[in-house]
Amino acid sequence: GAVVSQHPSWVICKSGTSVKIECRSLDFQATTMFWYRQFPKQSLMLMATSNEGSKATYEQGVEKDKFLINHASLTLSTLTVTSAHPEDSSFYICSAPDQGQGTLEAFFGQGTRLTVV
């Protein structure tokens, strides 16, 4: 099956610093990847759609200048949380469809637990 790898799995950073999270499709090409955020005991909320070679599309209420998304290749999308604050502490998870398989199934990365202190 298709594999999506996300790194790091957890990170602790100081308030005001930036953190980069990587999402890689290991055995398929992903022209589109999706970034979600999940607060404790809540659901996965779509933050943005990452498009290879073009600008990301952000959901309403998500600050594009704070959550920088870069999708520079067909296998890698990165999410950078800039000037992180404690309220940004959350579980961030990416997903990608393997459209080459003709399936609608989404494949998820392992997720990144971000803690801002």
Add this chain to the structure above:
Amino acid sequence: GENVEQHPSTLSVQEGDSAVIKCTYSDSASNYFPWYKQELGKRPQLIIDIRSNVGEKKDQRIAVTLNKTAKHFSLHITETQPEDSAVYFCAAKGQAGTALIFGKGTTLSVSS
């Protein structure tokens, strides 16, 4: 955009009983409806899915039904076991290239 409602938010059953979780969606163009089980701090695990051209799908103790007219779909777990205890999410998705939109989740507790 798509909006997915999920009920109940918590569900407690006795071992061996059945459990049913229901979801409704708003976008009639949605055509893919997966169900996920998620453990704390882990990625969602797909347990069953259904496409809009199918009304029901079953996999051992798990089944999903879809009513396109009413725009709702349900997860049925029979003969529940303590290890079924987890958080379950439904989701809906439209055309290729669009994201899954998730329901708010159901915490299922199965007591022995």
